[in-house]
Amino acid sequence: MIEYVARSGPPEAMNCPAFICDACRQQVVGAGIVTWATTIGDGRSRTHSQSPLYVAHKGECGRKVEAMLHAGYPASDGWIDLWDDIGDFLKQLTHNATNAFTDDADGEYHQHRLEGASTNGRMQ
Template sequence: MIEYVARSGPPEAMNCPAFICDTCRNQVVAEGIVTWATTIGRDGDRGPHQQTPVYVAHKGRCGRGLELWIEQHYPAADGWIDLWDDLEDFVCQLTHNLTNAFADDTEGTYHPHRLVHPKERR
């Protein structure tokens, strides 16, 4: 996930936002993925859809482990689809959305969704 990591030292102490791997808990630098699951697109249902938080992992072993964890907590049998994206692409889209409101997009439709944390699942 994106977390603030405390830093001390010159020129001043600060909290630094960083991508922290949800598998090994180390910082993800350059080669990483974001992964999540959603119910969007199932059987033509127009929503409201459910979505998990977005998780971060290193590519490779950490990413595969995190995807297995997501599949266990959000099973396909319950209508969940797991998705992932390269961290670099995620950051580009996030930067774009910082200054471009969904409401101003006349060509697309943004679907309502409900965020579902693992502890909420029954």
């Protein structure tokens, strides 16, 4: 998950955004993934649904988060899990921070619904 982490020391005390692994609770630096579960909607008769985003180190932590996703969002209910490298995720996020979906004449963006979000940040 992306979290603000309190930090002290030079140049000043601050809260720093960081990727924190949802399996081991350590900072993800370098090789990591952003992962989520989704149902495929067609934007018209079926709504696209997705879980919150989760972060993991590649490898063992990624497999643990994948198992958590499968438990909370089972394939038998139409869910599939997806992932993206953190670097690719950041490129897309940076682009979307300055380019509105409504200004994209070449794309069609479908309605979606966030499922399973909770107030304590843990999968339900």
